[in-house]
Amino acid sequence: MNKSEMAYDQTQLMADFIGCDCFSINENLSLSDYDDAIQEIMSMIEYCIDIGDKTEVAEWRRMLQQTKVEKRRAKKMIENKNRLEPVLT
Numbered sequence: 001m002n003k004s005e006m007a008y009d010q011t012q013l014m015a016d017f018i019g020c021d022c023f024s025i026n027e028n029l030s031l032s033d034y035d036d037a038i039q040e041i042m043s044m045i046e047y048c049i050d051i052g053d054k055t056e057v058a059e060w061r062r063m064l065q066q067t068k069v070e071k072r073r074a075k076k077m078i079e080n081k082n083r084l085e086p087v088l089t
Contacts, residue, residue: 031078034071041067 041064048056 029074031071031075034067034074037067038064038071 041060045057045060045064048060
């Protein structure tokens with residue numbers, strides 16, 4: 001197993017822990033699903049700050065940034081899909 005696979009597995013494990021399906025763009029997800037995932041991750045960051053676990057805070061912040069990037073990509077994909085749909089005349 002290489003480092004990228006280990007990183008993906010770790011991210012997927014954390015996503016499964018909070019019930020987030022937002023890693024990799026999925027056409028079945030809405031932008032509100034990404035917002036919910038972002039809120040859950042932010043609450044985990046707050047919890048880790050409260051207990052003083054700096055390494056967990058760093059991991060959750062990295063996951064938060066990744067989720068925000070995936071949300072931007074999904075939003076762009078949705079906008080492009082809507083723009084490219086044929087117009088009935």
